[in-house]
Amino acid sequence: MDTPQTLKIAGELLTGLAKNAAYPEESRLDITLEPRDLQEAVGKLAAARWGYLATITGLDQLAAGQLEILYHFCAGAAILTLRISVPRSPIPTIDSICSVFPYASIYERELGEMLGVIVTHTPNTARLFLADGWPNDVYPLRKDAVLEIRQE
Amino acid sequence: MNTVPERFVVPIGPQHPALKEPGHFEFTVDGEQVTAASVRLGYAHRGIEKATEGRNWVQNLYLLERICGICSHIHATAYCLGVEKLAGVTAPPRAQAIRVVVAELERIHSHLLWLGVAAHEAGFDTLFMYSWRDRETVMDILEALTGNRVNYSANLLGGVKFDMTPELQDMILKGLEFLEQRTHDYVAVVTTDATLLQRTRGVGVTSREQVEELGLIGPTARASGALRDLRVESPYAAYADFPIVPVTATEGDLEARFVVRLKELFESYRLIRLILEKLPEGELQARMPRKIKPAETISRVEAPRGELFYFIKSNGTDQPERIKVRTPTLCNLASVCILAVGSQLADVPMILAGVDPCFSCNDRAVSIHSTKLGEKQWTWAQLRQYGIDYYRR
Numbered sequence: 200m201d202t203p204q205t206l207k208i209a210g211e212l213l214t215g216l217a218k219n220a221a222y223p224e225e226s227r228l229d230i231t232l233e234p235r236d237l238q239e240a241v242g243k244l245a246a247a248r249w250g251y252l253a254t255i256t257g258l259d260q261l262a263a264g265q266l267e268i269l270y271h272f273c274a275g276a277a278i279l280t281l282r283i284s285v286p287r288s289p290i291p292t293i294d295s296i297c298s299v300f301p302y303a304s305i306y307e308r309e310l311g312e313m314l315g316v317i318v319t320h321t322p323n324t325a326r327l328f329l330a331d332g333w334p335n336d337v338y339p340l341r342k343d344a345v346l347e348i349r350q351e
Numbered sequence: 352m353n354t355v356p357e358r359f360v361v362p363i364g365p366q367h368p369a370l371k372e373p374g375h376f377e378f379t380v381d382g383e384q385v386t387a388a389s390v391r392l393g394y395a396h397r398g399i400e401k402a403t404e405g406r407n408w409v410q411n412l413y414l415l416e417r418i419c420g421i422c423s424h425i426h427a428t429a430y431c432l433g434v435e436k437l438a439g440v441t442a443p444p445r446a447q448a449i450r451v452v453v454a455e456l457e458r459i460h461s462h463l464l465w466l467g468v469a470a471h472e473a474g475f476d477t478l479f480m481y482s483w484r485d486r487e488t489v490m491d492i493l494e495a496l497t498g499n500r501v502n503y504s505a506n507l508l509g510g511v512k513f514d515m516t517p518e519l520q521d522m523i524l525k526g527l528e529f530l531e532q533r534t535h536d537y538v539a540v541v542t543t544d545a546t547l548l549q550r551t552r553g554v555g556v557t558s559r560e561q562v563e564e565l566g567l568i569g570p571t572a573r574a575s576g577a578l579r580d581l582r583v584e585s586p587y588a589a590y591a592d593f594p595i596v597p598v599t600a601t602e603g604d605l606e607a608r609f610v611v612r613l614k615e616l617f618e619s620y621r622l623i624r625l626i627l628e629k630l631p632e633g634e635l636q637a638r639m640p641r642k643i644k645p646a647e648t649i650s651r652v653e654a655p656r657g658e659l660f661y662f663i664k665s666n667g668t669d670q671p672e673r674i675k676v677r678t679p680t681l682c683n684l685a686s687v688c689i690l691a692v693g694s695q696l697a698d699v700p701m702i703l704a705g706v707d708p709c710f711s712c713n714d715r716a717v718s719i720h721s722t723k724l725g726e727k728q729w730t731w732a733q734l735r736q737y738g739i740d741y742y743r744r
Binding site: 202223224226227248251252253254256258259269271273275276278280300301302304305323325326327328329330339340344346 | 564
């Protein structure tokens with residue numbers, strides 16, 4: 200199956216949930232979702248066996264006061280990105296997709312510690328990459344993170 | 352006799368002096384059987400994603416190349432292809448072909464390195480020494496080609512740094528001839544040697560179903576019959592002009608992973624010869640702008656261990672807004688935790704080695720916690736030995 204066709208199928212699976220859909224490149228489809236629709240969307244992809252979760256990227260949109268979370272799914276050359284925005288404050292929260300994709304756990308742990316997103320229902324919230332002594336309130340991939348050496 | 356099942360947690364990691372990089376696993380065992388597993392990484396976390404946001408596009412090339420000491424070229428290639436896409440620049444065909452030659456040489460060195468490590472974990476040190484001796488051939492080629500054994504720095508934004516001279520081509524062809532002959536021997540060894548087969552055949556079996564469920568990639572997926580190879584699925588650089596024939600197996604056990612990786616070597620030899628024969632003429636580099644307009648792109652390439660995923664976002668300046676890197680090992684590691692469950696503790700070293708983890712396995716000290724027996728300390732060497740002795744019985 201060719202790439203545009205694969206993307207079209209993904210688009211059709213998610214019609215009704217998508218707030219916005221765009222083809223930024225030939226092999227890519229970006230679909231913007233409301234946070235509450237995430238579970239249903241990934242559930243539909245899993246049920247249709249559309250690709251696999253390649254990774255989760257967190258973007259800090261400081262000026263807009265939002266954290267954007269991108270779920271990248273790949274099927275052959277086709278890349279589907281589900282885009283979810285959550286407010287940066289008071290606490291950015293998103294629901295886990297581990298019930299559908301258990302291997303998302305590792306990416307959700309990364310998202311939590313790097314950008315301070317609280318992922319509810321994720322099976323493991325232990326530190327994955329950051330050091331044990333890393334301060335709890337500093338999320339290094341946030342644009343306004345102050346990375347300084349703290350004196351004990 | 353004790354009727355309550357014993358449950359121990361076996362922490363493995365984070366340090367091991369013999370292998371390159373550290374990681375920490377906790378395996379819960381019930382007797383010999385692993386019943387749960389978890390992973391903790393980050394001992395080699397250097398904050399590179401964050402660091403890219405404070406450097407310009409050119410500086411980042413050198414930074415990202417240093418993510419990995421084994422597959423440095425493929426990181427630079429993924430980054431260059433992505434940035435070139437953002438800037439609307441295409442590297443000249445000769446440069447793309449040279450990128451592929453270096454990428455395949457890198458794959459040869461990486462697969463031979465893995466063969467040695469996996470053989471060592473199985474207690475087959477003769478194979479380890481032979482494969483690492485032979486690997487020196489490809490390391491010498493890489494050094495002659497680029498000046499470096501590790502961070503080749505072959506890529507530039509918009510092209511490559513050096514040309515392929517006739518002398519270099521001769522050296523490569525001679526080296527490949529030797530390696531090809533050696534690889535035939537290795538295939539014979541890993542498919543017939545009874546002691547090695549005892550450790551690999553039917554061990555760590557991953558079904559095609561599991562590949563889908565766990566999101567496995569690279570040779571690990573291909574050994575289970577899933578054609579996941581971006582060189583075929585989504586050809587980049589010169590792979591569209593010089594296609595590869597993907598190698599797959601159906602068994603999904605460790606033996607299949609040995610066979611798949613070794614057979615991929617033949618494909619690499621063939622492809623390099625073909626490219627050298629038909630190397631396109633022309634420039635080595637296209638002009639790149641210093642600043643890049645705001646946009647996002649995703650660049651995926653096939654590293655020796657599987658799909659390498661780069662998300663790159665520009666913001667109109669000479670620095671990126673965000674670069675996200677997902678290395679193949681992270682994908683495959685998540686699966687180790689799931690695959691190890693239900694297997695024998697003695698097979699754990701081989702299951703870990705089977706995915707070719709590029710942060711590498713294991714460990715300085717393994718301690719066994721038991722309420723009954725008190726605490727026992729094991730080194731990684733002892734666990735490895737335990738695996739070997741277990742199968743000797």
